[in-house]
Amino acid sequence: MFPMAFIMLFAAILALFLHLLLTKKYSSCSTCSLPPGDLGIPVIGQTFSLIHALRSNTDDQWFRARIKNYGPVSKMSVLGSRTVLLAGPAANHFIFTNESLALTQTRALRALLGRSILTLKGDELKQVRSALQGYLRPDMVRKYVGTMDEEVKRQIKLNWFGRDRVTVLPLARRLTLGIICSVVLGQEAATIVEAHAADFQLLGDAILSFPVNIPFTRFGKGMRSSAKIRKAITRIARKREESLLQDGHAVSSTDFITYMFNLHSKGAHSLTLEDIVDNVMGIIIGAHGTTSALITFMIRHLTIEPDVLAKIIEEQDEIADNKGTEDVLTWEDVSRMKYTWKAAMETLRTVPPVFGSFRTATKDINYQGYHIPKGWKVFAAQSITHLDSRFFKDPTKFDPSRFEKRSSIPPYSFMPFGGGPRMCPGTEFSRVETMVAMHYLVTQFRWKLCYHDETYKKDPKPSPVFGLPVELELRRPPSTDDAWNALYVHSG
Ligand code: HEM
Numbered sequence: 001m002f003p004m005a006f007i008m009l010f011a012a013i014l015a016l017f018l019h020l021l022l023t024k025k026y027s028s029c030s031t032c033s034l035p036p037g038d039l040g041i042p043v044i045g046q047t048f049s050l051i052h053a054l055r056s057n058t059d060d061q062w063f064r065a066r067i068k069n070y071g072p073v074s075k076m077s078v079l080g081s082r083t084v085l086l087a088g089p090a091a092n093h094f095i096f097t098n099e100s101l102a103l104t105q106t107r108a109l110r111a112l113l114g115r116s117i118l119t120l121k122g123d124e125l126k127q128v129r130s131a132l133q134g135y136l137r138p139d140m141v142r143k144y145v146g147t148m149d150e151e152v153k154r155q156i157k158l159n160w161f162g163r164d165r166v167t168v169l170p171l172a173r174r175l176t177l178g179i180i181c182s183v184v185l186g187q188e189a190a191t192i193v194e195a196h197a198a199d200f201q202l203l204g205d206a207i208l209s210f211p212v213n214i215p216f217t218r219f220g221k222g223m224r225s226s227a228k229i230r231k232a233i234t235r236i237a238r239k240r241e242e243s244l245l246q247d248g249h250a251v252s253s254t255d256f257i258t259y260m261f262n263l264h265s266k267g268a269h270s271l272t273l274e275d276i277v278d279n280v281m282g283i284i285i286g287a288h289g290t291t292s293a294l295i296t297f298m299i300r301h302l303t304i305e306p307d308v309l310a311k312i313i314e315e316q317d318e319i320a321d322n323k324g325t326e327d328v329l330t331w332e333d334v335s336r337m338k339y340t341w342k343a344a345m346e347t348l349r350t351v352p353p354v355f356g357s358f359r360t361a362t363k364d365i366n367y368q369g370y371h372i373p374k375g376w377k378v379f380a381a382q383s384i385t386h387l388d389s390r391f392f393k394d395p396t397k398f399d400p401s402r403f404e405k406r407s408s409i410p411p412y413s414f415m416p417f418g419g420g421p422r423m424c425p426g427t428e429f430s431r432v433e434t435m436v437a438m439h440y441l442v443t444q445f446r447w448k449l450c451y452h453d454e455t456y457k458k459d460p461k462p463s464p465v466f467g468l469p470v471e472l473e474l475r476r477p478p479s480t481d482d483a484w485n486a487l488y489v490h491s492g
Helices: 002-026 047-055 059-070 089-097 107-113 122-135 138-159 168-205 218-247 256-265 273-304 306-321 331-335 338-350 382-386 400-404 427-444 481-491
Strands: 073-078 081-086 101-103 165-167 356-361 365-367 370-372 377-381 445-449 456-458 462-464 469-474
Touching: 047 059, 047 073, 047 456, 059 073, 059 081, 059 377, 059 382, 081 089, 089 356, 089 377, 107 218, 107 273, 122 256, 122 273, 138 168, 138 331, 138 427, 165 168, 168 218, 168 256, 168 273, 168 427, 168 462, 218 256, 218 273, 256 273, 273 306, 273 338, 273 427, 273 445, 273 462, 306 338, 306 427, 331 427, 338 400, 338 427, 377 382, 427 445
Parallel strands: 081 377
Antiparallel strands: 073 081, 101 356, 165 469, 356 377, 365 370, 445 469, 456 462
């Protein structure tokens, strides 16, 4: 008898306790309530519906339908987390600058990239962020222009010349992987790219997957690729460390590993060799899927916007005509590519490579009269403001002239690189590599879409469903004898 009474009493106390806990948790602001919206089926919530919308490129309609139903602040549940969806420039400002919101990555990404900038916190995060901002600041990027130029020319000769048809997305991925690896890894870059291009792709594909580590899942494949890449980069890092210890100087001076070891010796951070390797992986992943999406969609836009293409050709031909055939592009040349960069920004507006940003509330927050409980996620999608006619007239029209007067674009409505303290540190790097790549592609080729109605998906980066096959025509010959040899080999 006694045990039953005891169990009932215990259950009643537990129920009362849970009730008090939950009502206290959700009512810290007496006038605020949780945002409207539904959380869907427990754990799963809207995850599959959102992933389906992303993969069918209907995510913008998906977000707008929720905003229409529930307003600019609503709740949902994605990837197992209760999440508040926010819309508008004020929401972007809130997400990117509020100190009680912490950058959030998927569990998959945390497992895939280990202790990189994307997952570190506190002092360690400050140290890595400051090191990375130093490494990617404009006067440093200036030093990488020659490396970028060399890699773009090398890859164009290898993969584009002598072909009458190419598929742009895989070549753009290879190009941006080659560029970022040449800069951050130095002389061993080519070996890594050759051996691990497919692994980088599998790793990137696994970022938005359920973290179930079994062989045939996206996540399982991503984890295996991540381990292979980590092993290869660790080998390079050990070599750099040894050469620094033995000779007191590094073999290659602009690579990120040497840069980080040098900062370590000056006491600027306390990262281990393993942490540095994870950060190299974080930079490569942050850099290559995003910029390749930009280059791919820029090429796509230029095939259907002849007026924009004509202006870009004029700008790029003028730069090419003032250079010798063996000259490399310089920082000054890139600075003259003003119209081309406006077209790139218009591409980033219409097809942002990063579809949105997640944060986690580190304490209870009130936003616009709604209560956001500690631990909930907060999310904003870039398309919500990028494709809103209140901020961009005729928003689906591709019109680079919108960027002629930046002041006419309302603050916090154009956010392809995020904002605030976690804003993308690679903005300048991506601008320069995109301009270098577009210079050679535009001056040397003409292209036509093979499938005019090819759609695209977000997986999570935007990708044309067939990878954007195009017919190629040579416009200007390559600059060197080597290139003519490459042309001969391909066409022979
Ligand atoms: C078109 C190209 C690019 C786009 C659109 C882009 C976009 C973004 C966005 C939106 C974020 C912030 C995400 C958030 O706050 O939730 C971000 C972060 C980041 N990006 Fe980029 N990115 C690009 C190129 C690059 C390049 C070239 C690099 C490196 C060379 C890079 C490295 C990073 C890193 C390391 C972070 C994390 C920063 C942190 O967590 O503090 N990105 N990027």
